[in-house]
Amino acid sequence: MTAMISLNGVSYRYKDASRPALSDVTLTIARGNWLTVVGRNGSGKSTFGRLLNGLFLPTEGEVIVDGLLTSDEHQRWSIRQKVGIVFQNPDHQFVATTVRDDIAFGLENLGLDRAEMRTRIERYAQLIGLTSLLDEEIDHLSGGQKQRVAIAGVFAMEPDVIVFDEATSMLDPIGRKEVLQTMKRLHEIGCTIVSITHHMDEAFYGNRVVVFHDGKIIADRSPRDVFFDDALLFKAGLEEPFVVQMQKMLERRGISFTKRCVTEEELISELWRSFLAE
Numbered sequence: 001m002t003a004m005i006s007l008n009g010v011s012y013r014y015k016d017a018s019r020p021a022l023s024d025v026t027l028t029i030a031r032g033n034w035l036t037v038v039g040r041n042g043s044g045k046s047t048f049g050r051l052l053n054g055l056f057l058p059t060e061g062e063v064i065v066d067g068l069l070t071s072d073e074h075q076r077w078s079i080r081q082k083v084g085i086v087f088q089n090p091d092h093q094f095v096a097t098t099v100r101d102d103i104a105f106g107l108e109n110l111g112l113d114r115a116e117m118r119t120r121i122e123r124y125a126q127l128i129g130l131t132s133l134l135d136e137e138i139d140h141l142s143g144g145q146k147q148r149v150a151i152a153g154v155f156a157m158e159p160d161v162i163v164f165d166e167a168t169s170m171l172d173p174i175g176r177k178e179v180l181q182t183m184k185r186l187h188e189i190g191c192t193i194v195s196i197t198h199h200m201d202e203a204f205y206g207n208r209v210v211v212f213h214d215g216k217i218i219a220d221r222s223p224r225d226v227f228f229d230d231a232l233l234f235k236a237g238l239e240e241p242f243v244v245q246m247q248k249m250l251e252r253r254g255i256s257f258t259k260r261c262v263t264e265e266e267l268i269s270e271l272w273r274s275f276l277a278e
């Protein structure tokens with residue numbers, strides 16, 4: 001496993017706060033991984049996300065991105081290029097009027113020449129399905145489209161990692177699906193994904209779930225292991241994903257399952273198996 005990001009004994013305390021928002025967090029994120037971060041409001045998820053690209057610097061401990069220490073100010077620029085963040089509210093992320101200009105803005109800071117900028121804008125707009133919207137005004141787009149513009153802006157910088165901090169939470173179901181499909185595509189082409197979310201079903205896109213509680217990591221396991229652990233869910237104030245809720249409800253009604261289902265397909269095939277066995 002090659003470490004993309006490592007946190008060693010990281011704590012973070014906001015100015016004047018009586019207690020740390022994050023305490024003694026140690027974690028390694030492998031290159032190409034899809035990590036889901038969950039936990040109730042105030043548990044430290046956003047603070048964690050902002051530590052990953054040096055937007056925040058640890059009060060204690062260290063964060064290492066691809067071999068670079070985030071606290072080394074000479075590396076700050078390289079680190080910001082390696083780790084991009086997409087925030088909750090797409091409207092707070094734009095600087096230009098049109099889609100094309102907004103993506104271009106980030107690239108100008110990289111010092112690319114015009115031709116290379118144009119190539120990158122076209123390439124990433126196509127990848128994210130925004131080609132037909134490049135000359136649209138951002139104000140005229142739907143929430144899901146806006147969030148995809150924000151993602152294209154981050155992705156055009158060719159980062160290794162993208163942190164999504166509740167990036168789907170302000171979107172309607174269609175917009176959410178669009179953004180999730182985009183995340184999936186980026187992951188398939190090798191991007192490391194850190195997805196902070198309160199939609200538990202999104203955890204099944206990845207293979208690892210980290211649960212925060214009072215600024216600490218209280219579990220770091222596969223989605224299946226997290227969502228079938230009732231005591232953990234209760235402690236961390238997490239809901240079960242829909243499929244898990246269904247399975248538990250059906251079990252209470254006497255239907256037996258041979259495994260823990262995490263997709264609707266698995267649930268349906270288990271129901272068929274149980275039905276045919278009767």
Ligand code: ADP
Nearest residue numbers: 014017021039040041042043044045046047048
């Ligand atoms: P989450 O994203 O899980 O909701 P946050 O990382 O935003 O959690 O917050 C973690 C803790 O830090 C909370 O107790 C919150 O109140 C506190 N906190 C967040 N932002 C600030 C801030 N700017 N100043 C002081 N305390 C903050």
Ligand code: MG
Nearest residue numbers: 045046047166
């Ligand atoms: Mg947050």
